[in-house]
Amino acid sequence: METAAHILVVDDDAEIRSLLAESLESYGLKVSVAADGASMQRTLAASKIDLVVLDLTLPGDDGLVLCRNLRSKSNLPVIMLTARGDPVDRILGLEMGADDYLTKPFEPRELLARIRTVLRRTWMLPPNLEKSETRNLRFAGWRLDLRARQLINPDGMVVLLSGGEFRMLNAMLEHPHQVLSRDQLLNLTQGRDADPFDRSVDLQISRLRQKLGDAARGATMLKTVRNEGYMLNADVTVEH
Structure with missing residues (x-):
């Protein structure tokens, strides 16, 4: 490759x-x-x-x-x-x-x-996704289009994501209701471990909260689990 x-x-x-x-x-x-x-x-x-x-x-x-x-x-x-x-x-x-x-x-x-x-x-294609298929992840009225790499809000508008934000949200959606540590998230999104001063995970979570409108609601969707990491508090459905 x-x-x-x-x-x-x-x-x-x-x-x-x-x-x-x-x-x-x-x-x-x-x-x-x-x-x-x-x-x-x-x-x-x-x-x-x-x-x-x-x-x-x-x-x-x-x-x-x-x-x-x-x-x-x-x-x-x-x-x-x-x-x-x-x-x-x-x-x-x-x-x-x-x-x-x-x-x-x-x-x-x-x-x-x-x-x-x-x-x-x-x-890398997502698991079990063939090139000819279209796959969407739906959660709380939102949709992440993995083929187009786009986030669509409940009103049908596209919300721009950076590459890192897209991978972070995808990783969270692949593990709903599961606490993921910063090291786990960094491995899932960047293939490496965090160093003691690495704030990239926290930064991307914060930006995702802003784009999802989650910060104003007290972060009920992307929840911080103290001393452990972050958790997506939403049900996820997969569409092909």
Whole structure:
């Protein structure tokens, strides 16, 4: 699967672009490179890209702006690179819709592992779902369309979700009335364990509550279970 993937590396450092391209190509990936947002957009328009590796600090529009703009019109996976270890940068990247993040300096093999994990997660079909089938998860008047990757509210309007929010809601809907710890949710949605300062799960739950209108009702649907994790307090029905 990964050997057929086309990766776009966006970084203003020519040495880093060259190093990452050479390393990823040695593992069978196809790689294109861009130095800024304008060249990134040209490459996206001209080629079928499977995943973007996007540096946070770029001339002109920075990585956060580019990620937010990309996410507003596409579900293309994004791995954010940052030279800063500040957890706020990581949270902002995830909030803009990045699928994962990596702090510089890092080993190219670590980036390769993250790329493979994100691609597997992106391309993996839900259990028992054939490509020709349509599957919806209905809960409390809402509908999550797994084929279109859309959340539809009780009035039939589409509510935009980032890639991380979509996977988080899907994971909760696959385990209704079951308490899931932060580690379990991070493994289900990102394929990794949480570090002590990782707030990505809490952030995504908070944003989902806002979009579901759950925060104003005292979080009765996505409930916090103290010292344990989170639970979806709603019945779920599956439609094919």
